[in-house]
Amino acid sequence: MKHQINVVINGEKKRFKIFPSEILLDVLRREGYKGVKRGCNEGTCGTCVVLLNGRAVKSCVILAAQVHECEITTIEGIGTREKLHPVQLSFVEENVVQCGFCIPGMILSAKALLDKNPNPTRDEIKFALDGNLCRCTGYRGQIEAVLKAAEIIRGEKK
């Protein structure tokens, strides 16, 4: 490993030694961020989504060296078991999780949307989640869950 990157992951400064050709997904999982899931490994399914400087990106099609001096948020940086993030809470309450494999990526895509736009339309939610595939539940429930999370974030619902 002959390349070094400095990143801020979930608010913590980190320094990783990497191979120059390594994919971000591989580095994150090796460093313990197992909430970043490997699905298609070619930029299609969205299970590996993380936030890069606040934007949802697919970590399987980004080389780790590209995120040098950037901020990354993984699902481990969103909420806690005791205090879930509003998107996590609404996904649970709306029963939109089955196998759960797509959920970390989907929650991060929804969070990125709501951070910028806490009052999205259904179409804006569909557009924000169009890179996250779910093979269990379909998408209707998840869209409802994001609408509900938006209400919590706006303070209209507890």
Next chain:
Amino acid sequence: MSRITKWFYPTTIDETLAFLTEKNNEIIAGGTHIATQRHQSPVQMVDITRIPLKYIKKEKNSLRIGSITTITEIIESPLCLEVGKGILTKACQLIADNPLRNKITLGGNIARRIPWVGLPVVLLVLDAHIVMIEKGNKEEKIPAKTFFEMEKLQKGKLIKEVVFPLNSVSFTRYEKFCLTTADYTWLTLAFAANIYLGVIKDIKFAVSRITKFQRVTAVEEALLGKNVNTIDNQQIIDLLKSNISIVADFRSSKEFRATILEVFLGRFINEMKEETA
């Protein structure tokens, strides 16, 4: 796995151009296709995301977009809606999916002659210009038609920006056919026309993926000067089919692709008649 040996992070255009003169150096910005690419020989990556080419600037008659501006940033910019009655924004909305649009850059979409990318046909019908820069800060402004006729970019040159004209246009359409957001595109078409009192005064039509990126001048010439109400759709469709070489691949036959093309072009012409007659 790629055979990347080293990374550089230039912060200025001059520094970037100095790196580009080296034989094995390759530019990366969004990099979504590079991550899964296998390099035959060792390469050194020049990450250009820190140089000041991320901007959208309006001038009197044009909009200049820096080459490392992402597709999402173009979609979110109200200024880009002024380009070709919103055709640039629409084409960007149909590129891949949200996490990929957050990484893909304007320059990356047009730099490689990858047939499934969306923007070349839009640049062709809008008469956009691509500004290239090389060592010594020499700039060259190339019309989109010339740019897409070149097989690849010349070594040592960098795409600085794309300049879109803001002149008025009466009718534009962009369509893309694919099975899912992440599917490789099967067909892209773009259409821009100026129509005065029902008569077509200027028209540009481009198609890709079903053939190479190209303006179809035979169709443009057949439509120029016509009253939109007198256009014979089938005649134009037949003319288009006879002037391009439709390619098949493992997913669909030439006949199927020709049918998709026919449906979209027929739809464009009908919408043009309804909106501008």
